[in-house]
Amino acid sequence: MIELETLRLGVEGKTLIWRTLLVVAAGEPRLDEYQLHHLLDRARGQIDTLETLRLQAAAAVFSPGAQRDS
Known part of the structure; x- marks a missing residue:
């Protein structure tokens, strides 16, 4: 769960970078x-x-029958 959530946050950050660069690209011929x-x-x-x-x-980890480590 933690790894997947961390990866998602990282990819969300990438979308912000690409969106920002798209705004700048209109006036920047190198983009x-x-x-x-x-x-x-x-x-x-x-x-x-x-x-x-x-x-x-999440369904596997938090379902009522999910195994828990002791």
Whole structure:
């Protein structure tokens, strides 16, 4: 659970970077808006995947029959 939540936070941070660079890209010829949109879309897909895995892990960990380490 912790690892999945940490990964999700990291990917959320990447989306903020790509969104910020997209704002700057309009006036900065060194930034490729197409590539930034691609990176943003990819990060959003990663978030979707991580959220699915996180919810599955939460169900496994917190379900009434889940095994607990002593």
